[in-house]
Amino acid sequence: MKNIKKLVSTALITMFAFSAVGCNMIEKTPEAIAKSPVAVVNGEKITRGELDKSADMMGVVAQLKQKYGENYDKNDEAKEILKTERQKVVDKMVTEKVIEQKAKELKLMPDESKLKTEVDKQYSDTKQQFESSGAKFDEVLKKEGFTEQSLKDFFLAQTRNNEIFKNVTDNLSKDIKIDDKKVGDYYNSNKNQFTEKPNKIHVAHILVKTEDEAKKVKERLDKGEEFGKVAKEVSTDPGSKDKGGDLGTVPYVDSGFDPKFMEAAIALKEGTISGPVQTSFGYHIIKAIKKEEYPVKKLDSVKDQIRKQLEDEEKQKVVSQKIEEWKKAAKIKTYEKNLQ
Template identity: 50%
Template sequence: MKNAKKIISALMLGMFVFSAVGCDMIEKTPEGIAKQVVAKVNDEKITKGDMDKLLKQSGVIASIEQQYGTNYSSNEEAMSALQQQKEQLLDQKVTEVLVLQKAKELKLVPSDSELDKQVTTQYNATKKNYKTESAWNTVLKNAGFTVADLKQQIRNGIIEQKVLNYIYKGISITDAQAQAYYEKNKSQYTEQPNTINVSHILLKTEDDAKKVEARLKNGEDFAKVAKEVSTDDGSKVKGGNLGNIQQGDTNYDPTFLAAAFKLSDGQVSDPVHTQFGWHVIKCIKKTTYPVKAFDKVKAEIKSTLLKQKQQTKQQDTINKWKKAASITKYEKNL
């Protein structure tokens, strides 16, 4: 069952990770509520019914129930979190609708016969993971899909990929660009990740950090000072020691890591400012490895830079299309 959800979730990623005023009596019926407009993209409407279905298919409701319980509607924090998720999904849905509209405008939509063939191929490839028709139908039902829903999602994904290919056309990375990136980022391409065993003392102000720096220069023990004045409760009990950290570890502030890796064994830094405050950093032991030759990593670098360039072009293009479109949202109807 978990595998089924993963497969369907992957298909949901095909969606771009790019006014309802009337008679109250009509609006309060289930049918009327489902027809309430939550957004308009040019002349195309997105309804509350569309979004309620998407909420289930994307797993948002299941996630909220898991975190807050099935009676989450009485929990203010849960409802706030749910509203944020709804608004994010609406943004994604608006983008999807706009992109599908642009696909028609740019004549990028494949013929019906070609689309049907590709949809059938992808649908069958997903379905074959289940031994029986009953097991497959159960998976779809639990995920909030009908066969028609899933085929439509696959169909949209195919069209969206055509739009991406259109956006990405002409984007490339030269060997010279890759070489320049390599020269500036050699530490990312070592035979093994460089590591550092590091300690720090975290202070609230620059003045506090300078006072600590002076104490250390006068010969006081780093660990002793850390235990006395560091505001990092997690490390101060260990004399400020953070243990071994790999270069590029995303769990740490980039400015902090850059300053730490500039140090030699036993060296203490000048005060370093990050989003968390002011640090005085000590390198206990740094372990470095040889840098791989450029030819060994050229393809990897070009792939990385290409994806970055494509993502930037994609976002710029979508933003440009959104500015030119007529888009109205009615979040109160979500």
Template identity: 45%
Template sequence: MKSAKQIATALLVGMFTFSAVGCSMVEKRPEAINSKVVATIYGNQTITRGEIDKLAKGTVEQLKSQYGDSYEKNEEAVAALKKQKEQILTSLIDQKIFLKKAKDQKITLTKDEIKTNVDDVYAQYQQEFKTESEFKSQLSQYGYTVAEFKDQLKNRAISNKLIQQVVKDVKVSDDEAKKYYDSHKNSYTQSPNTVHLAHILVKTEKEAKAVKARIDKGEDFATVAKQVSTDGSKEKGGDLGDIQENDSNYDKTFMAAALKLNDNQVSAPVHTQFGWHVIKCIKKTEYPVKDFNSVKDDIKQTVLSTKQKSVYQKTLKKWESQANIDKNEKNLM
């Protein structure tokens, strides 16, 4: 058995042996990794790797459950983690900017606002779990203590109060609402307009053109769909049933092409993220448009939200340009 002196000597020899690459060896220690600066804001506020890793704990656990403990060897898993860390970094940067601006403008929370936005919200989250202990365990998985989570709720409330200050002067006129109504009448029908569609999905444009040629020559759409389509609807001859015109569950490019078709018309090949489609419009069902005055208030709220979002984004972009943000994203991973 080696003596304590022999072990200590071996460790010292090891240190001198790796002296040429000593910096990289030190960096692999957890405390060294955690202290790596990923971004600096305003020249003196930093965001470290440790802060980001702490908030990415939930994502890491999800990746482990999906890819196993060796998820770091999977390119898809690493890419997903990197993307999540980038989003966390952006959130932390924006939070620091918001809190500084709020402090500059002397924006704080009243006791009632703290109760509503911190205590009550915390209680609502906790009610989703069987016990407080289970909730705290979940918080821990996502990198929070109870105090830290409440701080985040408080920071979010302060940020929201700041945003309200930024957008408080945004208004919507009746003329703006009418202009929006005139260009979005299909969104204000007495019942949602629908279109009955069928499609054939294939991998390549060449295959899609061959499908279209067969149909143009008179072959039955449903029969061709059953023979060549790669979509799950093939057994029904590609029939997708009635779809609401504004259904966001369908690819935008797909729906844009489908809505241009008349009853019983078949499209040219359409390319989406899923492959190449040949689409058939079986029947459109359209309903009368509601009177403008009956939907004016709803439209004003829709347009107001859009305008407020635009003002907010422009203001945030301006603040970011003033924040002297210096990112070192190689330290993310």
């Protein structure tokens, strides 16, 4: 619930910092537009008003106002961005609506009385946060067109969506178990993730377009030509060419480099040079200049960590697949014309 509170409070601060978008919509557009559907999910309507008052869209509009000013909606570039972002948020709201409908069907809806208690606390905490900074909260609410109840309704919608998703996730993943064999297999295949300190490698490369070019580069190096000299002559990597192919020191895990490149680099002994290694960038000749490797932690000390990681990954997979199934089975109609 702490994460939910943080997200909702952040959304509120964003609204107040950059003006009440919802109110502006009511002032600038006919009431009919606010009531027009942007999507219908199994007979339940999502309106343009609900879309424009959502926390996601309020954040988008706040950013557009920062970049393009108060008249952002007159700027062609901003209008295109706004339309694209509206479509993304509609897609998200459709998914949320499908999940909510299934939660009702499966009797997984959160307890409304508990939600109300949590929302009252969120409201109180947010009010205290504003007033501690010297702002008069009631005046801020009035200025931005909110009442105590409408603000609580905003909090309630956000909190309810988070609780629904949690309940559905817990239900769909309740039978997921990761046995010791899977834990052990993952450990044995990913020992670089479990070293006492992060393993690192100082690496250089020469990048060329074709395998034949890479083979010719390797032949030159095998005959004794200096790696950095050859890299400056033939490498096509603009970021490292002038440095003699030097890419610096990077960790084995989360290096930011292509996985195939890192696999080949890690496999090298310190001071040795690889044969051609193909990635989406072309063909590399890789040199392991220096390696820093540390002992691997014992399985018993990391097995709980691994089990939780694998469980979380499996839960995400199961839940994503099920939600996609629900969406495919649902009757969904969107109204692009109402996003203008």
